[in-house]
Every structure is written in structure tokens, then in C-alpha cells.
Amino acid sequence: MARSGTRIQAVMAEIRSRIVSRTCLPGTRLPSVRAQARAMQVSVSTVVEAYERLAAENIITSRPGSGFYVAGPVAPLALTQLGPRLDREVDPLWVSRQSLEIEAAVLKPGCGWLPADWLYEAGVRRALRTLARADTPELTEYATPLGHPELRRLLSRRLHGIGVDARPDQIMLAESGTHAIDLICRFLLSPGDKVLVDDPCYFNFHALLKAHRVQVVGVPYTPHGPDVSCFEAALREHSPRLYITNSGIHNPTGASLSPVTAHRLLKLADTSNLVIVEDDIFADFETSAAPRLAAFDGLERVIHIGSFSKTISASLRCGYIATRGDWIESLADLKIATTFGGGRLASEALLIALTDSGYRKHLEALRLRLASQMQRTIVRLESLDIRPWLVPQAGMFLWCRLPPGSDAADIARACLTDGVILAPGNAFSQSPDAGEFMRFNVAQSADERIFEVLGRALEGR
Template sequence: MDLGIDRQAPVPVVQQIVSAVAEWIRKNEVSPGTRLPSIRQLALDNLLSQSSVIEAFERLVAQGLLASKHGSGFMVAQPATGHEQHWYEGAEQGWGAFTDSPLGELKLGCGWLPDAWRESDDISYAIRETSRTDTGGLFNYSTPLGLPALRAQLLRRLTRIHVATSLDRILTTHGASHAQDLLIRTLLKAGDEVVVETPGYGNLYRQLAFQGVTLLEVPRTRGGPDIPALELLLQTHRPKCLFINSLYHNPTGTSLCRTVAERLLELARDRDFLIIEEDVYGDLQHASCTRLAALAHDDRVIYVSSFSKTLSSALRVGYLCASAAIIAQVAHLKTLTGIGTSRFAEAMVATLLSNGTYRKWVQRLRKRLSTQMAATLQVLEDEDWQVFAVPAGGMFLWVRPGLADPSRLQACARRLGVLLSPGALFSPNGEYSEWLRINVSYAADQRALALFRAMGPARSTSTILKTTPM
């Protein structure tokens, strides 16, 4: 078995072995019970250490893809029975791009960075430093508003991006989704109306629907919400809030333009609604940009962000910035429902912010994403894919095949081992769409490139069926 190990790749060798064996089983439809080559033979054929092969096989056993039997080596495991499911983000099995599958499919449409792009040494350092200098973080609750040291760093960051606020107007959360949940439960009740962008973030739609809130849809354009559509909607509705993703919008990658931002604030004042501005991708900005929270808004804008997309999803550190009155209400609910956030995780993030590590990491990340964005756009252009907009940064593209039949897309992706995030996931009603979200940090993978080629111009069905990942 040739595993195709690339020792120059940033992906660890053990993980390459795991992915290669999983891909071999999937592509060849290997039957359960089939024995794999011996560890010694596999290591010899691929110039690997036996310890690396053993560790990879043990991981595959833990994932349920392989089974081991004393004296018989490793074999392909029987498929799971019953209703056992793997973890996924969202409430439906349809969110296939978020499934933690043992087959190792490429999550081309997911919303986070690949593990190989992460810099774990920085987090390891922060863990050691926090354990050494803030032993109280190992044992004690945080304060209702969050760790003071972190909030002080957040105040400096917000000041740099021209968001005027103060320490008593900043509250930490378990990520941006937690911040939005607290705001929804504080500000809204069943039957209230809110404006949401479409396409938009599916989990927000579900959070709102769970609370019985009515969603009023406004199309997302290349410069932000469709203002004429919003003005028409406001003639017959009185929404309490408008939810917006200003920079590097999920899923279209677009950013808010100044004229649209100013009109949104005018409408918020005239029609008396609040704006919840999510900015979880804002740290990826390259140049000047428009944030509603950075403009004069008379406390009508609530700013939400987190470190999940840039630093680590596992840390679950986010925050919101609002008027003192709203902060007081949200802090009460936060304490009532969860006592508080993780002091230890917040201390780690404060350490990375204060010593400049996070700033340097984000600079490297911006450059890498920019390079990969340009490369992906070129491939899509060469293969005649349609791109909704060319983003100024971030990690998302909103695309669809150009000339090839879109109905073949899912079948082709399954054959290539690619998990997609189709447009229906970004619609409040799950409405079908030919558009899909692409995460450019995964788009250099050979399986993604094969998919782009297979769905390019004048590709026949036979071409697609013969296409296999390199």
C-alpha cells in the first residue's frame, strides 16, 4: 500500500497516514474484516518508522474505522450500528461539512481553519504561562463581566479599530454564538420580529427560531444588506433588531460599504431598532473597512466578536460591547445561566494579546489566506465557476459551477471525498440554492482541485465519474 507520504508537507506524518488509510478504504470500498498489511511491511514499503504506523492505526481504531485483534493485526472495522452519530455543528444531519467523519473527507465548506494551519506552540506557551502566573485561574470563577485583564486588552483593541467604549461596556462570553444567544434571550421574546441577511449564518437562524422569533429576510448584496428591500420591508414591519455580519460575511465573503452602513444607522434611528453586528472575521482585515460600531450610532449598535475563527475554537472566548444598560441585563442572564466564563481560557487569551503573540499570528494568517484566496480565485476562473464577489480578505467564497450541470455536484463531491456546504444551509427556510460556500484554506487540496476541474466547462458525466483525487 503506497501511502504517498509527503515529508515536506506541514501536516504531521502520523496524520498523513491516518488520512491515506481512510482514503484507501473509502475509495476502494474495502469490506469490513479485511486485514491490512502488517505494521512492519507498511513501514518498510513507505520508509516510515513502525511507531508512526502504530500511532496512526491506534487513532483509526479510536475513530472506529479499524479494529484490532490480538495475534491478527488490524482490520477494517464493522460499521457502527444503531443510531450512533458523530458530532456536528448545527441541528441537522444535513450539515455534512461539519461532521467529524472517520473517513477523512475534505471539509471544503467548513467555517474554521485546518489543523495544519494552527500554531499550537503559542497556545502551549499561554497554558504554561497562565498556570505559572495566575494560579487562581485554575480554581476560581471569573467576574460577571469577565476577566479584567482580558477586558482591558479588548478595550485597547476596540480603541484601535475606532469602536468607542469603556471597560464597563465590555462583557466576555463563550464565543460569539453564546453572545448572540444571551442577546436574543435578553432583548427578544416569542413573536418579536427581527431582520436577518440571506444568505447568512445558519446557526443564528436556528437560535432565533428556537426562541420563537419571526425572521424577516433581506438579501445580502456585495455591499451589505439590500437597502431598497429593507426600506420596503420597514413600511409594514416593526423589527426589534437587525443582525448583520459586516466584514468578510459568512458565507459570501463580502464586506459592508460606507454608504450602506450610514443608511442602516439612519433607518435604525428612524424606525427604532437595534443592530447586532457580528465581527468574528474582522481580525483578518488587510486595509480600511467599515464597521457600524465605529460610526456614530447612539448606542444602537451591539458589537459581537470572538477568537474562535482565528485563534482556537476550543478556547470558547468571545465578547460583546453594548450600552451600560444592556450589559447589565446580559451580565445578569450570563451569571444566572452559567455562573460565568472560563477564567483560565480568558487569561490565556489575555496573555497572547498582551505579549504580541496574537498580533503576529494574525499577520501571518492574513498573508497566508490572501495568497490562498488569490490562487483559489484563479482556479475557479480557469474552470468557469461563478463567484458572487471577490472578497477583500477573509476565508470564504460564495460560488457555483458555471457551465456544468449543478445537479451533478453532490454526486461528484461524494465520489471525490469532498464534503460541501450547499446554499440551503445558509437560508432561513432551507431553500435550495445552486450556490455553495468554499473555505479557501482547504481549496489547495487535490480533492478540491479535482472537483473544480470536474465541474468546469464541457465536462461530461464520464469525465466526472473517472475523476479521482490525486
């Protein structure tokens, strides 16, 4: 009986999966009971029972003499059902959810942010005390469509310091860096479009692009930026609409774009309709500024975005978009349509924190602390025969190759049972060798228990 029940549930799960992934839309005729039985190698009676149960749940309907059909309305979009089925442990959304939801006692060398006591807590507290005494509109009103004018003027000056010439009226505030990319995708993409990403890349790029129903094409990333020959081939073969990348410090590799590679990329982009989205979220970690595509391009086909969640506070949700003036108005309309006025309080607090006399000292101390922890983490990982792909000039990430014969997803699963969340390479890349790599956040890797758990997992592989 248990076996029969399991088979019936398997058929029901398969049909639900097709409906949730929108492979089967309302009104779609399901395979006949005999065809479904052959496809899943079960008995006809098993499929009949599964279909009847689904009909009882109003998920499908029976039309006598015709068959079974998907009932309406269209199922809510479930991102985990799109694309190839992966082990949940190596799915980008799983990594994010575990890092965000799990209790504080769990160790998180796989997460993408600093420990709470490494952030600019003192500056945030001073900003909030200042705002508590502010006029009522600062605490209660919507923001203007482009966002806080003085913060945009400050961002304009900061961008000028890295060679990006963006006037305040070419800058729009968003709710976060991710929200900025989402708005750009809504503005420029249609379902089925092709989008280039680095391989490997920040795993949430994959998740966000999946939500926009576009086709993602990976371009191998090198220590100096994307492989230019592969980039050229991808432009020729796929005619992509967007290329999304990190500037400054790359996630997950920690690499920096070279000037030669930047110039060659832009020269190739000039021959196409490609728009480049340059995510500069790690700018304040740099000890010396790497080239920015937006600086070379003058914001003609490059859109520059960023936020301060990595250095000031992830609770102050505020990002920005810097782009050509004729695109700002349309992006502002999209922002109103999706978030209306935006958050005013966060931008006010962020402006105060950024202009606080202590922020520069905070960054200097933070960079030194990261550099020191980077070296300690490298030494500790190398004792386990885990080698960095490169030693970054700055930042918090190490992209590492595991010992021969290791599988990153298996190691991550084993460590999870011992309270350590890792970020296996499979979440960042769909390449065949992705399972040989792991991303480590050095700021979250100070606890010796991480390496004890990791060592046991490697021994048991």
C-alpha cells in the first residue's frame, strides 16, 4: 500500500510541477492516463487515482470523453520550478534563505555580508538619533520620484571620484541594489531575451533573471575580467540585450577588471545593441579603484548601480541607478508603478551616515580588518588543501578550489548538518567544473569550528 501511495503522490507531484512552472497553462489537456503511465512507468490505475485526487482538489478538471485539463487561473510563479531541478542545497535561493532565516548560532562562511559588529552601527545610531529630532515630513512623507536630492548630489560627487560623470539628475534612488537591477530588467527586457552574466557570477543574478523569464548565457570569467573571445562569440551567437557584471570587486571571485579588458569589452559592445549593467556594490572595500566601464563609456550604454548594504547597514534599504538622462524618466515611472514614492527615511539616514566624520575612519579600519582576515583564512583553508583561485586585492570573498575528488554540493550538505552554511560553486555557475569550487566570506570565517567541520566533511567524502 505504501508503495502504491508513493507512486500516486509521484504522479501528482509531477503534474503539480508542470502547472506551477507554467509548462501547462489553464485549459491545457494533460497526457492520457495510458500515456502518463508509460512515461512514468507506473500502472494505469495509479495515474487514474492521481488524476482523480487532483480533480478533487480543483487543480485539474475532467471532461468526459475528452480527458483531463488544467484548471484556472494561472498558477503563481514558483522560481524553484523553473529550469533544471537542482538539489535544494545548491540552489541560489536556498543559499539566501538559509543565510537569512537560520538562527544566529549557525556559522555562515557562505553568506554575502559582513558580521553585524563589522558594520557602521555607531554611524547608523547617530543618524537615527538625528532623525528622531527631525521635522515631521522627514519621518512620514513619501520620497520624490528620483529620491533624496542631497543624497543624489553626494552620489554624483562620489561617482566623479572614480571617473563616472553622472549629474544628480542622472541618478535615481532605488530600494536596494537588487531593486535597481529589477527595475532595469523591467525597463529593457522581454521574456525570452538573452542576458549575459559572468561565469561564475553572484548567484542572485541567476534567481532574478529567472523571475524575468529570460535566457541566461554565461561567459567565463578570468582574473582580469570576462574572457573577451568568449564574450565576442556570445554576442555573435545570442544577440543578448543585457550584460550584468560586478565592477570594482567581482563576486564571487574577488577579481578586478583590467583597463585592457574594459576597453575591449566596450569596443565589442559598440557593434551590438547590448546594454551593460555594472553593479558596484563593493566599491568602498577597494584600496585602489579598478576601472569602471561606466567611466570609459560615459553612461551611454553602461548603467551603473550600487548600494551601501555591505558597509553601513543592510537594514537601510537604499540603492541607486546612474544612467543616461533620457532613460531616467522611464525608470522613475517604473519605480512609481512598483514602489510608489520609495523610502524617505532610509535615504535620510544613509546621507547622515555617509557624511558623518566617522565613516572614513570606519572604512579604513574595515579594509585593514578584511585584509588581515583574508590572509588568516587563506592559511587555514590551505591547511585543508583548499586553494584560492586568486588572492584578491581587497574585499571579503575567496573563490577556492576544493581538494581533488571533492563535490562542493556534497560538502555543503554535510557541513549544514553541523551548523555551517557554505556557498558551493554550483550556486554561482552552471559549468561542469562548478562543483570543484566554493566561495568563502573571510569576514564570516573567523570561528575555528568552521574549519573543523569542513575538515570532517572532506575526510568523509
